[in-house]
Amino acid sequence: MPVEQMEWSEIRGSEAAGRTANKIRQVVDVDRITPNPAKPLISLGLGDPSIGGNLDTDPAVTEAVVAQLKSMRSNGYPPSSGLLKAKAAIVSRYSHPDAPLAVRDITMASGCSGALDLAFKVLADPGSTVLLPRPGFTVYETICKAIGINVHYYALLPGRQWEIDLEALAAFLRSTEMKIAAWLINNPSNPCGSVYSREHLMDCVALADRFKLPIIADEIYEGMVFSGQTFHPIRLLSKTVPVLTVSGLSKRWLVPGWRLGWIILHDPLRLMDGVRAGLINLSGTILGPNSVVQAALPDIFTRTPESFYSRTMQILQENAEIARECLEGIPGITFLRPQGSMYAMIGIDVARLNGIANDRQFTELLHAEESVVCLPGEIFGMPNYFRIVYCIPGDLVREACSRIRSFCLAHLKA
Ligand SMILES: Cc1ncc(COP(=O)(O)O)c(C=O)c1O
Numbered sequence: 001m002p003v004e005q006m007e008w009s010e011i012r013g014s015e016a017a018g019r020t021a022n023k024i025r026q027v028v029d030v031d032r033i034t035p036n037p038a039k040p041l042i043s044l045g046l047g048d049p050s051i052g053g054n055l056d057t058d059p060a061v062t063e064a065v066v067a068q069l070k071s072m073r074s075n076g077y078p079p080s081s082g083l084l085k086a087k088a089a090i091v092s093r094y095s096h097p098d099a100p101l102a103v104r105d106i107t108m109a110s111g112c113s114g115a116l117d118l119a120f121k122v123l124a125d126p127g128s129t130v131l132l133p134r135p136g137f138t139v140y141e142t143i144c145k146a147i148g149i150n151v152h153y154y155a156l157l158p159g160r161q162w163e164i165d166l167e168a169l170a171a172f173l174r175s176t177e178m179k180i181a182a183w184l185i186n187n188p189s190n191p192c193g194s195v196y197s198r199e200h201l202m203d204c205v206a207l208a209d210r211f212k213l214p215i216i217a218d219e220i221y222e223g224m225v226f227s228g229q230t231f232h233p234i235r236l237l238s239k240t241v242p243v244l245t246v247s248g249l250s251k252r253w254l255v256p257g258w259r260l261g262w263i264i265l266h267d268p269l270r271l272m273d274g275v276r277a278g279l280i281n282l283s284g285t286i287l288g289p290n291s292v293v294q295a296a297l298p299d300i301f302t303r304t305p306e307s308f309y310s311r312t313m314q315i316l317q318e319n320a321e322i323a324r325e326c327l328e329g330i331p332g333i334t335f336l337r338p339q340g341s342m343y344a345m346i347g348i349d350v351a352r353l354n355g356i357a358n359d360r361q362f363t364e365l366l367h368a369e370e371s372v373v374c375l376p377g378e379i380f381g382m383p384n385y386f387r388i389v390y391c392i393p394g395d396l397v398r399e400a401c402s403r404i405r406s407f408c409l410a411h412l413k414a
């Protein structure tokens with residue numbers, strides 16, 4: 001029948017839209033469960049440090065943006081891959097004699113998620129495979145599935161502070177016929193709260209070198225480590241392996257809603273001119289992140305006092321300690337002490353708990369009985385765990401974790 005004679009019919013979402021889902025958002029954005037009306041709801045669900053009102057960004061960060069807004073000089077389209085002065089600010093902050101940077105190595109993006117989207121798209125063709133951590137941040141899979149990239153999950157080892165099982169990964173890489181386009185490494189980690197040692201990162205770089213794998217380093221929690229830990233940017237450890245580091249303002253500067261992220265390209269063997277060109281092409285699809293925050297970036301970097309970063313980490317470390325005090329030593333629960341970021345994974349031995357078959361049921365019952373929201377490990381690929389976020393005020397972390405404790409004790413088998 002000629003198209004002009006057809007009736008209207010339902011217009012469906014595309015196939016790509018159908019296979020695109022964010023598992024965290026599916027849990028936190030949907031109000032399926034009614035909390036206990038006798039207890040005010042406390043969410044340890046979302047990694048948004050701005051929610052609790054206890055972790056505001058520094059006034060210097062706000063003033064830098066206000067100044068740009070008032071100037072009226074930041075209202076136009078920036079170049080798609082980013083404003084020159086924002087890129088130059090990143091070069092001055094992150095360039096290092098062992099891994100020197102130029103503005104051509106920087107791409108600005110809409111949040112770290114936007115940087116991840118560009119990084120996956122520029123390295124991987126549909127049908128190729130990328131290596132993702134298990135457990136890992138859910139947006140990696142969301143992006144890959146949308147593009148039609150296959151995913152192979154590599155294991156993180158809870159008994160070894162969530163280090164990567166490099167032996168198993170090497171065995172897989174030796175045996176597979178798949179075309180592996182990139183290896184994503186997240187450090188410090190969401191959801192594990194782990195921080196990798198220099199030695200472990202060196203072993204990762206050696207493996208990447210052996211199998212000629214470009215690394216996507218998700219370092220959005222850069223520098224967010226507790227006392228006794230050191231953050232090592234992986235690109236500084238690589239003399240051969242190409243590294244695309246993705247990061248942004250969301251976590252360290254506590255402004256996730258501002259949506260400013262970036263990619264830093266480390267190209268020691270000068271293999272990535274095509275990738276640079278590809279990033280410029282790809283950034284043309286959305287014409288870059290917002291101009292005002294980009295223009296404020298030089299001031300954000302230079303005017304934020306060191307005391308702001310240390311205060312943030314002091315609060316997060318104190319809160320992690322509160323969570324540990326409440327949750328350690330409960331039968332049926334394994335609290336794995338975090339080393340940084342704002343998360344901890346907690347193991348559940350369901351065999352020891354009454355009426356709880358798995359981590360999803362654990363978190364749903366916890367929500368219904370104690371009005372505490374946590375995310376089931378299953379959505380990060382790690383059943384029999386749940387994740388807590390401890391960036392809200394310490395008294396709320398204490399109250400929520402005490403309720404988790406009571407919940408576990410109430411469900412403990414005799
Ligand atoms: C590991 C990790 N990477 C990337 C992101 C995304 O950051 P953004 O909010 O800047 O898109 C998050 C956000 O929670 C994250 O935890």
